[in-house]
Amino acid sequence: MKTITKLATAAVLGTTLGTAAVAQELYVPNLAYRTGPFAATGIPLMNGQADYFTMLNERDGGIGGLTVNAEECETGYSTEKGVECYEKTKGKAIVTQPWSTGITLQVLPKTNVDEIPILAPGYGFSPMADGTVFQWAFNMPAGYWDAASMIVQYLEEEGSLEGKKVAFLHLDHPYGKEPLPLLETLSENKGFELLPIPVGLKEMQNQSAQWLQIRRERPDYVVMWGWGAMNAGAITEAVKTKFPMENFIGVWWAGHDADLRLVGEDGKGYKSISWSFPNLEAPVMQDIREHVIDAGLSNTNPEESSGVFYSRGIVISAILAEGIRTAQEEYGTAEIDAAQLRWGLENINMTEERITELGLDGMVPPFSTSCANHTGHSGGWMLEWDGEQFVKVSDLMNANTDTYQDLISAKATEYADENAPWPTNEECSATN
Amino acid sequence: MLYRTAGQFKTSYTADQALFPVRQDAILLGVILVFAYLIFPLTASEFAFQTLLIPILIYALAAMGLNILTGYAGQLSLGTGAFMGVGAYACYKLITIFPWMNPIVAILLSGVFSAGVGVVFGIPSLRIKGFYLAIATLAAQFFLVWLFEKWAWLYNYNASGAIQVPNLDIFGLYVSGPQAASVTQYYLVLGVVTLMSILCINLTRGNLGRTWKATRDMDIAAELIGINLMRSKLVAFAISSYIVGVAGALYVFMWKGAAEPNVFDIPLSFQVLFIAIIGGLGSILGNYLGAILIVGLPVVLNLVPSALGLPISSAMVEHLNVMIVGGLIIFFLIVEPHGLAQLWRLIREKLIIWPFPH
Numbered sequence: 029m030k031t032i033t034k035l036a037t038a039a040v041l042g043t044t045l046g047t048a049a050v051a052q053e054l055y056v057p058n059l060a061y062r063t064g065p066f067a068a069t070g071i072p073l074m075n076g077q078a079d080y081f082t083m084l085n086e087r088d089g090g091i092g093g094l095t096v097n098a099e100e101c102e103t104g105y106s107t108e109k110g111v112e113c114y115e116k117t118k119g120k121a122i123v124t125q126p127w128s129t130g131i132t133l134q135v136l137p138k139t140n141v142d143e144i145p146i147l148a149p150g151y152g153f154s155p156m157a158d159g160t161v162f163q164w165a166f167n168m169p170a171g172y173w174d175a176a177s178m179i180v181q182y183l184e185e186e187g188s189l190e191g192k193k194v195a196f197l198h199l200d201h202p203y204g205k206e207p208l209p210l211l212e213t214l215s216e217n218k219g220f221e222l223l224p225i226p227v228g229l230k231e232m233q234n235q236s237a238q239w240l241q242i243r244r245e246r247p248d249y250v251v252m253w254g255w256g257a258m259n260a261g262a263i264t265e266a267v268k269t270k271f272p273m274e275n276f277i278g279v280w281w282a283g284h285d286a287d288l289r290l291v292g293e294d295g296k297g298y299k300s301i302s303w304s305f306p307n308l309e310a311p312v313m314q315d316i317r318e319h320v321i322d323a324g325l326s327n328t329n330p331e332e333s334s335g336v337f338y339s340r341g342i343v344i345s346a347i348l349a350e351g352i353r354t355a356q357e358e359y360g361t362a363e364i365d366a367a368q369l370r371w372g373l374e375n376i377n378m379t380e381e382r383i384t385e386l387g388l389d390g391m392v393p394p395f396s397t398s399c400a401n402h403t404g405h406s407g408g409w410m411l412e413w414d415g416e417q418f419v420k421v422s423d424l425m426n427a428n429t430d431t432y433q434d435l436i437s438a439k440a441t442e443y444a445d446e447n448a449p450w451p452t453n454e455e456c457s458a459t460n
Numbered sequence: 461m462l463y464r465t466a467g468q469f470k471t472s473y474t475a476d477q478a479l480f481p482v483r484q485d486a487i488l489l490g491v492i493l494v495f496a497y498l499i500f501p502l503t504a505s506e507f508a509f510q511t512l513l514i515p516i517l518i519y520a521l522a523a524m525g526l527n528i529l530t531g532y533a534g535q536l537s538l539g540t541g542a543f544m545g546v547g548a549y550a551c552y553k554l555i556t557i558f559p560w561m562n563p564i565v566a567i568l569l570s571g572v573f574s575a576g577v578g579v580v581f582g583i584p585s586l587r588i589k590g591f592y593l594a595i596a597t598l599a600a601q602f603f604l605v606w607l608f609e610k611w612a613w614l615y616n617y618n619a620s621g622a623i624q625v626p627n628l629d630i631f632g633l634y635v636s637g638p639q640a641a642s643v644t645q646y647y648l649v650l651g652v653v654t655l656m657s658i659l660c661i662n663l664t665r666g667n668l669g670r671t672w673k674a675t676r677d678m679d680i681a682a683e684l685i686g687i688n689l690m691r692s693k694l695v696a697f698a699i700s701s702y703i704v705g706v707a708g709a710l711y712v713f714m715w716k717g718a719a720e721p722n723v724f725d726i727p728l729s730f731q732v733l734f735i736a737i738i739g740g741l742g743s744i745l746g747n748y749l750g751a752i753l754i755v756g757l758p759v760v761l762n763l764v765p766s767a768l769g770l771p772i773s774s775a776m777v778e779h780l781n782v783m784i785v786g787g788l789i790i791f792f793l794i795v796e797p798h799g800l801a802q803l804w805r806l807i808r809e810k811l812i813i814w815p816f817p818h
Contacts, residue, residue, distance in 0.1 A: 062775035102774040107723065108515075111716070112759060115507045133622055133718045137638035153620070200609060202620035202720055209619050228609075229722050439619070446626055447637065 052363065053097045054090065054352060056081075057117035058125045064104030066256040069284055069337060070127075074100065075328040076341020079320045080312075084349060086319040091352050092362035098345070105256075107131050114138070122366045123147050123348065123373075129203040137447055139164040145370045147351075149344045150280055150303060154206055157403035158440035159374065160453045166373050168347060169395045169406030170303045172253075173436070174427035175279050176207040178301050179251055180214050181425060182277070182410050189220040195247035197238060197254065197262060200226035204253045207279075209439070210432050211251075217431075223247055232258040239265045252278040260287040263295060273297035273413075280304070283411055283418060285335035293415045303408040304392055305420060306339035311387030316342070336411070336418050343392045350376050350386070374399045378406075393424050399456035405429045463811035479661070482812070496650060501643050509642035510715070511759045517646075517653045518710050520751035523735040524660055524744060525703030530733075531741035532664055533696035534676025535585050539597035540732040542604035543701045544708025545724030546574035549614050551709035552623045556616055563628045563635050564648065567713060571705035577604070578701020585693050589679075601726055608721035622720040625713050636713045645714045652710060656703055661744055663699065672696055673742075704732075738789055740799025749800035753792070758785055 058077060061070040081098040090096050101113035110131030114124055123145045126132045132152040139146045146165045148156070154173045156165040183189055196211060198204030208224065215222035223245060225238050235258075242250060250271065254262055259282045266276055274297035283300025307313065320326045321333065332338050355364045355372025364372070377396040383389065395406030410422035444450040463484050470476040480486040500513055526540050551570035554561060581600040585593050608614060615623050627637030634640040635648055663669055671692045674682035683689050712719045731754065739750025761781045765772045772780075796803040810817065 060774065063778050100774045102778040104778060107716070112511045112762075115510045116763075119507075129620075130622075130720060133620065133624070133720075134716060137624070137717060141638045200621075201722065202622050205619060205621050229725075443624075446624060449627060449639065 053095050054122065054364070055097045055099070055117075055120050056123050056125075056348060056352075057113070057121050058098055058100050059103045059110055059113045059117075059127050059131060060100040061103050061105040061127060062100075063102060064106065066105045068286060069256055069259075069281070070105070072284075072328070072332050072335055072337035073341040073344075075326065075332065076338040076343075077345045078341075079316050079326050079328065080342045080345035080349070082320045082325050083312075083316045086323065086325070087315055091349055092356040094362045096349075096352075103127070103131065105130075107134055110134070118142055118144055122352075122364060122369045125348075126152075129153075129201070129206070133202060136162070136165055140451065144366045145373055147344075147348060147373070149347060150340075151203070153443075154210075155436050155439035155443060157401065157405070157436050159398070159400045159402035160456045161437075161440040161444050161450070162402060163451070163453045164370060166397070166402045168373075168376070168397055168402065168404035169343075169378075169392060170408055170427070171403045171405075172206045172279065173210045173432050174403070174405050174429070175301050175408070176210045176214070176251075177427040177429070177431065178408055178410075178425045179277050179279075180211075180218065181428065182299075182301070182422065183249055184218070189218045191219060191221075192249070193221045193223060193245065193247040195223045195225055195242055195245065195250045197225045197227060197242070197250055197252045199232070199253060199255055199258055200228045203255060207253060209435060213432070213435065227254070227258055227262075232256065233261045235261050235265045238262075239269050239271075242271065243269055249275045249277065252276070252282050254278060254282045259284060260290055263287055263291055263298065266298075267291045267294045274299070277301065277410075280340075280408070283336050285337070285417065288413045288418075295413050296415045298413045299421070300336075300411050300413075300418065301408050301425075302336065302340075302411050302418075303406050304336065304340040304343040305390055305409060305411065306334060306336055306418075307390040308334055310389045310391055312342065312346070312391070313339075315387065334417070339391055343388065346386060346388055346392070347376065347378075348373075350378065350382075373397065374402070376404070378404075399453060463808060463814070465812055479665075501646060504643075504646075506642055509646050512756050514642070514646055514649055514715050516748070516751045516756050517649050518707055518715055519732065519735055519755045520747045521653050521656055521710065522704055522707035522732045523739060523747040523750055524656065525700045525705075525707060526732055526736045527739075527741060527743070527747055528660060528664070528672075528703065529696050529700035530736060531743065532669060532676065533672040533693060533700075534679075535582070535693060535696060536590060536594040537597040537700075538594050538726070538729050538733065539581060539600040539604070540704055541724045541726060541728030542601045543574045543578055543704040544711055544728065544732075545604055545608055545721070546577050546701075547571055547705025547708030548712040548719060548724070549608060549623065550574065550705065551713055552616075552625075553614065555626065555628065555713075562630060563713065564630065564652075567652065567706060567709040570709040571702040574705025574708065575698045575702040578697045578704070579694055582694055582697030582701075585697065586690055598726075601729055605721055605725050608724065620720075622718055623712065624718045625716075628713075636717075638717065649710055649714050652706065656706065657744060660703070664744070668692075668695065676742075734789070738792060738799055740801030743799065743801035745804065746799050746801030749804065753788065753800065754785070757788070761785070 060074045062074055078098055081096045084090060085095050101117055103109040103113055105128050107130040110126060111134055114135050125147050126135050129152060132148050135146060148167045150170060152167045154171045156162045156167045157171055211222055225241060227235055227238055252262055273295060276298050278300040280302045283302055288295045351373035354375050355368045356362055359368050374397055378394050380394050393406040395404035397404045405427055407424050407426035409420045411418040412421040465482055468483055504513060522544060529535050529537050547570045550573035551566050554566040584596040615621055625637050627634055627639045635644055671687050674687055675692045679689055735750035735754050738753060740746030758781050761784060762777055765777050
């Protein structure tokens, strides 16, 4: 019986691998999560990503004449499924989009051996910014340390942070711990007291203990690194304990419209730093409405498609498409491979003009990458919930990257040493 | 038919007590071993190694460890995931403190740590039984995962709180980390699993196994016939946790490559427990069958729609997958409550007496 089962397994495997057709297309798989505990935040992002590529296929016939196959592989945010998806798609994929810090951490060392670019826009490991060490990893347009730096800058604009107390409410998970090294340095330099408050994965929905602590400690600000159910939990708890919402700031993954809609007017003043903005008047949004949504090719709904996360999905796909286009122009071929796409992603130059050309006006800040700089450090806007939707309340801010440049290279080198032998890009002469 | 036992006479007690009293069993095992050691490694793709062969073996090993405790010694445990974590973290610390250490030695040694922890959490089993013991092991589960999160020394003060497997080599051949070839890792896992299987089969057939079974079936009677219950239960905890710990070390070092504490949380314990229950408690073969059903089948099912060219979205496939596997689990448990191993035992029985059913 054991043999039979194994034989059947081998047979099914054989047929699948045998029939995988080699078609002329750009295969950019997405390790999506439309199921599982984080699905509520995943679905709008995935819809945005898919709709942008569908729009390109419908409007321009793909990129450079080749259609884009943005197939999804469902992970449910589980690392095991994520690795399964990575292995399944890596054969012909020119990029991998892991979509969770856990999956990113597992896939990161493998991409260096398999030589596939890993695109983790706005998430993942902050030292990935060092492109000479992390040759195959990209997290443009901005990383978590950029976010932390911009949030602290914004707080400073409201008055010196000297002697103030900032609570750092975060998911007790690699993702939530990511900005800690920078926040600790900043708290020393700026003289504010940092109070890290972890929220365990099991406590996401019930944060009464954490908010009791916040009430007792009376911090001047609460900075939140939350995700999935944790955001809604924190926001409702903040409303319940009457924490002044204008002093509550989240990272970009904590700025989901649906979470705020739960509290509506009471959430007024809550802020979230973001490198994307839903500009419904932007030409790209109109094209998507015309070619995708009205044509019935999308899974989205009107409420979702006006939100922050849907438009972030669009921006992510647009960045990837721009990388593909850059590579196609450089190598003079539409059918690029993974190594060529890496060059493309390393040479993105999103100027204001280019953003307007792409029809993304006001949806993403300008940024550019190089072989040394895989993040782009685009900067971002502070968004505020006005009771119905998120609006921009700041001009474009830029992170003080100088302050943590050394930290990036130190952590990157540390990672490379721990994972020796780790090939680095010796040819790259540009500085971060 | 295939299992005709006519003509296979036993002329000595030794022959009668052999591991395979029926010759066909030995042949079948030989075929399976040829597949496992030769045919699969030669034909399998990277995908098959990483999503089917290696995880099935590792989960089967973890379930085997649990089966010693729950299936043979009758002590219900819900802390398997945490004990796997102890093995994984112990291996990580061993490798980082003694970088010259042979990875195989480190993996086998890491089980010792989880055996120690297992014995400590097994002490309540001397006083409490059944569901109450399950609660005590649940406490181990929660406490240990909490410890993995909070004790920064365990993950070398890494900012992300996760452990990353370095590239390790044995005589120049990489066996773990991103540089290692899947086939090398597969052979290493297979070797360890084979070794542990031989150990378990012999342990459970021997004196110790009989002591465990007596403890499981009726502990008062066992005590009356002179079995030292404390020794029997604690040895079961130690050996079970040792195997589970080795499985945990393999899980991170030979397969995942990185792990954060919540990987070892209660869903992992349940998964291993389900493999043991569906495979068959009190059986070694069952662990493999259970692992194939619970770990392997979903991966294969995920491939079916695209192989047939059905245009189903991947989220839909995932939902269908959960439903199908769930349905199959219920089906198998209704058909044979004692698990897949018992199902195989019945099939084999029927084949032996075929064509004369009784």
